[in-house]
Amino acid sequence: MPDTITRRRFVRTAAGAAGVLLGGRLVELDALGRPRLPQPSERAWRALARDLDGRLVRPGDRDFARLRLPWNRRYADPPPMGIVRCATERDVQRALRWARDRRLPLAARSGGHSYAGFSTTPGLLIDLGGMHRVDVDDATGTLTCDPGARNTMIYAALQPHEVGISAGRCPTVAVAGLTLGGGFGFSSRRLGLTCDALEAARIVTADGEVRTCSATENPDLFWALRGGGGGNFGIVTQLRFRTSPLGDVALYDLAWDARHAPAVMAALQEMVRAAPDRLSCRMGMGSDGRAATVTALGQLFGPVEELRTLLEPVLATARPARQLIAQRTFWQAKEHFFHSTPVDRFAVRSAFVTEPLPEAAFDAIARGVARYPGSRNRDGGGVALFAWGGAIGRVPVDATAFVHRDAVWLMALDASWTGRDTRRTVRRNLDWLARLDDEVRPFASSQAYQNFPDRSLKDWRTAYYGTAYPRLRAIKRAVDPDGVFAFPQAV
Numbered sequence: 001m002p003d004t005i006t007r008r009r010f011v012r013t014a015a016g017a018a019g020v021l022l023g024g025r026l027v028e029l030d031a032l033g034r035p036r037l038p039q040p041s042e043r044a045w046r047a048l049a050r051d052l053d054g055r056l057v058r059p060g061d062r063d064f065a066r067l068r069l070p071w072n073r074r075y076a077d078p079p080p081m082g083i084v085r086c087a088t089e090r091d092v093q094r095a096l097r098w099a100r101d102r103r104l105p106l107a108a109r110s111g112g113h114s115y116a117g118f119s120t121t122p123g124l125l126i127d128l129g130g131m132h133r134v135d136v137d138d139a140t141g142t143l144t145c146d147p148g149a150r151n152t153m154i155y156a157a158l159q160p161h162e163v164g165i166s167a168g169r170c171p172t173v174a175v176a177g178l179t180l181g182g183g184f185g186f187s188s189r190r191l192g193l194t195c196d197a198l199e200a201a202r203i204v205t206a207d208g209e210v211r212t213c214s215a216t217e218n219p220d221l222f223w224a225l226r227g228g229g230g231g232n233f234g235i236v237t238q239l240r241f242r243t244s245p246l247g248d249v250a251l252y253d254l255a256w257d258a259r260h261a262p263a264v265m266a267a268l269q270e271m272v273r274a275a276p277d278r279l280s281c282r283m284g285m286g287s288d289g290r291a292a293t294v295t296a297l298g299q300l301f302g303p304v305e306e307l308r309t310l311l312e313p314v315l316a317t318a319r320p321a322r323q324l325i326a327q328r329t330f331w332q333a334k335e336h337f338f339h340s341t342p343v344d345r346f347a348v349r350s351a352f353v354t355e356p357l358p359e360a361a362f363d364a365i366a367r368g369v370a371r372y373p374g375s376r377n378r379d380g381g382g383v384a385l386f387a388w389g390g391a392i393g394r395v396p397v398d399a400t401a402f403v404h405r406d407a408v409w410l411m412a413l414d415a416s417w418t419g420r421d422t423r424r425t426v427r428r429n430l431d432w433l434a435r436l437d438d439e440v441r442p443f444a445s446s447q448a449y450q451n452f453p454d455r456s457l458k459d460w461r462t463a464y465y466g467t468a469y470p471r472l473r474a475i476k477r478a479v480d481p482d483g484v485f486a487f488p489q490a491v
């Protein structure tokens, strides 16, 4: 797959041999163009396996073929040399020390959803997907999770207690990656980001030690864990959140023919501007290469009559082809919102929009999406706009490492394809995405969402972290002086 090649940065070593920058280290290539990594002996692998409460999975073992794959198959190769399927925090410490002492690249994976394949490595994959306990404590009003707990598991644990945190909409995204890069969902304008509710975390740092982080213990690291991005400072082994009471919601799920896109999106923007924080909105326009649709989805913590009043001007703009506006419990609504892109290949670019979008922006989106070239992936390509603000914007910009507090929209542009698509189709999808990005970027800020990492982003330090970057670098130097946690966009 050409993507495997383009994601590496080929360089020449001082001696003139071909090399590749892997995880920040220059690694020589062998005659077949594969990175020449340290090769631990079979004895060393056996010793690691014996030491684990969980299990070591190596090429040829049952489950290797499944466990090695990231969500975005674009980054499936090269495969890891081994996978530690961690069962305990001690496993995380052992795996980390074992790889570090052999100078083997490593990566942590909780849910494996990194858009840019940052939870992949040709070295040792430290897989936390099997650590997924979730406990809710009514007395303290807290939720304590293992790093690999998925959105579905978190909602299932919270439901009997009728409390919530702001979690995401993909059933299988794991809490560690979600929280470390911010984390938003349909409750975020009311409850803040996932990371805003974090009260404490346990993390195994590069020295193999466990550190507890909170406002009073390791406060710098605690600040960094709230938005400083996954994979940068160590491996998080536990997260504790403050929960909030919930109530019933009214949900809306609307779709229109694409010709109404600019007018409908402008009306939705007006609705959100005037609405209380209790309202969420994801509006978007997508195409499968044949037909395009404009959609709006969200919920209001409140009665359905209030939602109907808010939506009135939008519905007056154009009659939806599909319309659902209904009162639901919070738990029914989250089931309705659950959505997962097909596990395959995709590219995403993101930008935060800090001023209301003018008509010209909606025109550009409509024209761009209408040009989508198509692929075999039923998700196709499109633009999604997530209403920002509310409780997200009330957190001071320097209170956490998540700096995108003044946005009105988070914009995401995506293109998807499959392994059966031709190189030409892949190229056309990527070219389409780049051109669309050029056309809509003038309407957005230079900030991008660190949980939608994008390898094509040049100034990613400023885009993801803005004014937080110098402090993040200082914390990184303190907890990971040798760059054990390294990947193409590592702090």
Ligand SMILES: Cc1cc2nc3c(=O)[nH]c(=O)nc-3n(C[C@H](O)[C@H](O)[C@H](O)COP(=O)(O)OP(=O)(O)OC[C@H]3O[C@@H](n4cnc5c(N)ncnc54)[C@H](O)[C@@H]3O)c2cc1C
Binding pocket: 071, 107, 108, 109, 110, 111, 112, 113, 114, 115, 118, 119, 128, 147, 167, 168, 169, 170, 172, 173, 174, 175, 176, 177, 178, 180, 181, 182, 183, 184, 185, 229, 230, 231, 232, 234, 235, 236, 237, 339, 340, 341, 451, 452
């Ligand atoms: C289908 C889909 C839907 C999505 N929907 C939303 C959404 O609604 N809202 C939203 O905010 N985001 C959403 N995202 C983005 C998502 O938040 C990020 O991809 C997130 O980083 C995924 O976390 P993960 O643990 O599943 O992924 P992983 O790939 O396992 O991890 C992501 C990054 O964190 C690192 N990491 C993983 N575990 C740990 C750990 N325990 N300690 C330290 N570092 C770790 C990895 O090395 C990697 O760099 C979505 C992504 C997908 C693919």
